[in-house]
Amino acid sequence: MISEWFVKDLILSRPDAKVHHIVQAIGSSSAAKGKAFAEKHCPESSPAIYDSYQGVYDDPNVDLVYIGTPHSFHKQNCLDAIAAGKPILCEKAFTLNARDAREVFAAAKKKNVYVAEAMWLRHRPLVKDLKKLLHEDKVIGDVLRSFSDFGIEKDIANLPETSRYKDPALGAGSLLDLGVYALTWATIALDANNPNGAEKPTVLASQSHYGNVEVATSIILKYPSTGRQAVVTSTTNVVGNPDLLTRIEGTKGSIEITGLVPSFPSGFRVYPKFVGSAVAGTLTRAEGKLHDYPVLGKGYHFEADNTALDVLAGRLESSIMPWSETIRMMDLTDEIRRQGGTVYAADSA
């Protein structure tokens, strides 16, 4: 799914693009699948097709590898690409736990290879502008708290046992698939120093399971230095509200983020404070100022461009999603899973 979406955006016609991307090679578990993918999604690129991922890592024409396998394969895929000296953009969740993420980054450091987690949300211009409005311009005063949710209905009971949404061996669970975006919104909203110098919040979490698959997570984060709090939720039981992906509240007003899903926001509205009295039934607020962000395609080209520019500049890390931030987020998801009772085999491997 994601490799289709990513490649589609990669080869969009963008006359003002900072980077021109070429799909040089495709690695798949079978050459037939790889060929079918190329014919359907990038027929004009004529990429080399390999019946293994190793073929891509070893291809001298490949400058950068994009990894779009289920989470449980990311660690080994990254280690193999690093061993071949290939820079990497690897899908979220970067690994299943923080220990594995540390192992990948240690290998990358040793081999001097670029690696970045493909947390595409953070690369959107909307996010950059929102951070400035919140933390530099302080348009809603002092930020106090946030609410963020990501829900997609998955009918886990009726999915095949091999689905990555159902099989814990593939990293199934709403937290690592969806909750990571809701956590990202909380971090953007409440921590002015994210990603560099980001603060570690305290965590209170609860998770529900269908069989051995985590299907609902609720988290309270508290930032010790400011007392700011975030309520963060994810689920595969119900669809979240696109009109209110995240709400951020401050001393002078609030911001509400809207869009298709939390990873694909289309805009936000900045509201002044409510005025009047709830008791008297006169509580109202002004309409709010809309900030709209239409994008070409889905918006994967933002992270693709930034990653290519990093590699061209000889960097080892992304400034938008540095290694320390991937580890900080994975430490958080480890703690949430510890409290919620979600365990992956990789945790004790």
Ligand SMILES: NC(=O)C1=CN([C@@H]2O[C@H](COP(=O)(O)OP(=O)(O)OC[C@H]3O[C@@H](n4cnc5c(N)ncnc54)[C@H](OP(=O)(O)O)[C@@H]3O)[C@@H](O)[C@H]2O)C=CC1
């Ligand atoms: N950034 C974003 O917006 C999104 C990110 N993602 C992330 O991307 C990753 C992949 O998700 P998605 O595309 O939905 O996954 P899919 O279930 O569609 O699998 C992707 C590919 O992984 C390969 N694969 C290798 N081993 C296995 C296996 N044992 N079972 C299934 N597939 C396998 C297959 O390719 P082949 O056989 O050709 O080798 C498969 O087509 C996840 O980590 C997910 O979190 C997903 C959706 C959106």
Ligand SMILES: O=C1OC[C@@H](O)[C@H](O)[C@H]1O
């Ligand atoms: O953005 C997304 O939407 C759908 C999810 O299943 C996926 O993994 C996520 O990244």
